[in-house]
Amino acid sequence: MSLATRPQAAKAADLLVWYDRHRRVLPWRALPGERPDPYRVWVSEIMLQQTTIAAVKPYFERFMARFPTVEALAAAPSEDVMQAWAGLGYYSRARNLHACAKAVAERHGGVFPDSEDGLRELPGIGAYTAGAVAAIAFDRPAAAVDGNVERVMTRLFAIDEPLPGSKPLIREQVLALLPHQRPGDFAQALMDLGATICTPRSPACGLCPWREPCEARQAGTQETYPRKQPKKTGKTRFGAAFVAMREDGAVLVRTRPAKGLLGGMVEVPTSEWSADYVLDNAQADAPLKAAWRRTLVPVRHVFTHFPLELAVYVAKVPMATLVPEGMRFTPFARLREEAFPNVFLKALEAGLEALRPPPSAP
DNA sequence: TAACCGTGGCT
DNA sequence: TAGCCAAGGTT
Numbered sequence: 001m002s003l004a005t006r007p008q009a010a011k012a013a014d015l016l017v018w019y020d021r022h023r024r025v026l027p028w029r030a031l032p033g034e035r036p037d038p039y040r041v042w043v044s045e046i047m048l049q050q051t052t053i054a055a056v057k058p059y060f061e062r063f064m065a066r067f068p069t070v071e072a073l074a075a076a077p078s079e080d081v082m083q084a085w086a087g088l089g090y091y092s093r094a095r096n097l098h099a100c101a102k103a104v105a106e107r108h109g110g111v112f113p114d115s116e117d118g119l120r121e122l123p124g125i126g127a128y129t130a131g132a133v134a135a136i137a138f139d140r141p142a143a144a145v146d147g148n149v150e151r152v153m154t155r156l157f158a159i160d161e162p163l164p165g166s167k168p169l170i171r172e173q174v175l176a177l178l179p180h181q182r183p184g185d186f187a188q189a190l191m192d193l194g195a196t197i198c199t200p201r202s203p204a205c206g207l208c209p210w211r212e213p214c215e216a217r218q219a220g221t222q223e224t225y226p227r228k229q230p231k232k233t234g235k236t237r238f239g240a241a242f243v244a245m246r247e248d249g250a251v252l253v254r255t256r257p258a259k260g261l262l263g264g265m266v267e268v269p270t271s272e273w274s275a276d277y278v279l280d281n282a283q284a285d286a287p288l289k290a291a292w293r294r295t296l297v298p299v300r301h302v303f304t305h306f307p308l309e310l311a312v313y314v315a316k317v318p319m320a321t322l323v324p325e326g327m328r329f330t331p332f333a334r335l336r337e338e339a340f341p342n343v344f345l346k347a348l349e350a351g352l353e354a355l356r357p358p359p360s361a362p
Numbered sequence: 363t364a365a366c367c368g369t370g371g372c373t
Numbered sequence: 374t375a376g377c378c379a380a381g382g383t384t
Contacts, residue, residue, distance in 0.1 A: 048380040055370065055379085089368030092383075126382045146380045164363090191380060200378065201373080233376085261367070304367055342369065 011213060012179035012186060018209035019189035024196070026053065027060055029188070036184075038112040038137040039070045045129045045136075046097050050090060059088050070112070073098065074105035082264055082339040091265055091341070095258070096124025114138040135187035143174040144187040148194025154226040155198060158215035162227040234306030239273035240282035241299065241310045241344070243351025244290060247319050249332035251348070252287060261303070266338040268347055269327065270310065279311055287324045290315035295354040301343040308343065312350045 020032075028044035030036040043063060047056045063084050067073040073081070078098055085094035100122045104112055112133070113119050119130040132144035145153075150163060153170045161169065179186050197204045203222055205211050216222040244252040251268065258264045271277065271285035283292050292313040299310045323329060330338055340348065 045380060050368085050379055050381055052370075052379050087369080089370090090381085092367065093381090096382080124382070128381060132380065144380080147378080148380070188380095195380085231377095263367090302369085304369090305365075 007213070008177050009179065011210060012177055014209045015189045015193065016179070016182060016185060019185055019192060022192065022196070023188070024192055027057060036137050038114075038133065040064065041137040042100075042112060042125075042129075042133050043097070045132050046093050046124060047088065049093060049129070051088065055088065059085070069110075070101050070104050071110050073101040078264070079339065083337060086265065086339040087342055087345075089341075091263055093124060095264055099123040100125065112137070114140065116140065116142045132187060135184045137184075139182070139184040141178050141180070141183040142187070143171050143178065144191070145171050145174055146191060146194075148191045148198070149174060150226050151200065152190060152194045152198045152210075155203075155216040155222050156210055156214050158219060158221070159225070160227060162229050164229075166226070234303075235275045236307040236309060237273040237275055238277035238279070238309050239311070240271040240277075240279065240285055241312050241347040241351070242269045242286050242292070243312060243314045243348060243355070244269075244288060244317050244321075245314070245351075245355050246317055246321060246329055250329035251332065251335060252317075252324070252327055253330050253338060254327040262341045262343075264339075265341045265344075267340070267344045268351070269324075270347075273308060273310075282311060282313065286313065286315075287327060288317065288321065290317050293354075295350050297350065299343070299346045299350055301346060310343070310347055312347050312354070314351045314354045316355065 025031075026044075028040045044056070044060060047060055047063075066080070066084055067076060076098075078095070081098045082091065082094055085091060088094075103122055104110060113122070114134065114137075116130045116134040119125050119133050120127070125133070128144060128146050131142040132146070134140040134142040135144050145167070150167075150170055153159065153173050154166065157173055159166050159169060174190070193208070193210075197208045201223065205214070205217050205222060208214065208217075211217055214222065216225050242252070253266050253268055256262050256265050256267055269287040271282060282294075286292055292315045295312040295314060299312055301308045301310070335348070
């Protein structure tokens, strides 16, 4: 080993020593000495994209029980996959996950590619996930640069260029640190360090294995990293949601188009959503003619790029009601089986509450 | 490159 | 409260 690379090797070694003592125990993570299951690693990585561990855990356990293997997932109807994902958000992940399972089952004999390049070809697997699965599942020397790693590296080297422009440099620095031994543990160690020590606010520098070499720590500026471009917030959009309940309790629903916002998920019918939506003639947007009445409180929901406020209209409709084109009535007892995103669960709950008959006088 | 794409928790 | 943040990918 050359003198020039020795400090990097020392950094990696120090991190692995820390990891062996402080590694987190996670449902999808193999214990020391165990061989990781690529299927579980892959599913966990997709679920964890922009999503907290606490939110993922129950979904992961249910998902594994329902789809134990990549073949089982590939063979499942897409409605089942979307229903298993409902509430987790970023639903294109679920569509791509299903497509990826089919590709692995059909093109790779049910075996995941073990290289970064091979993984990168699959739907829903980008630069980060390809590196993470290659490293974690197959112990390949790959960089897995997520938000944690970006934070750790920009602090360690006091990288002042704001994200995302600094991504290539960060990736270079990670590759320069990669150890020849245990690259999979190194990838996980870097993420554990970012998640538990090198946190966005109030990092625990006193406990960090890299407290000595960390350039930001030396300058006392660690909490100012990573530098980022400020993001702009979207304008609130408005609209109306329509909860139509048949006399037998069935509710009118429809499936959204496969692409775009909440693509492939189930909704109660709504109007268009826009910043200047006028509520006065909302009933013109109703899916069918009925005695619509508006609930007292609108449903508010915040998406990544805009807030939404939906007025909720409810109506009781007769059994003989014609089902509008592209819609269906779901029996009341089966509403929980539908792949409703949270915003429509909110609208549905508000509607059902308004439709509930008042308690009879004693 | 930048916009799009959910949700929940925390400060 | 309002903004930030969390194991990002696609177009």
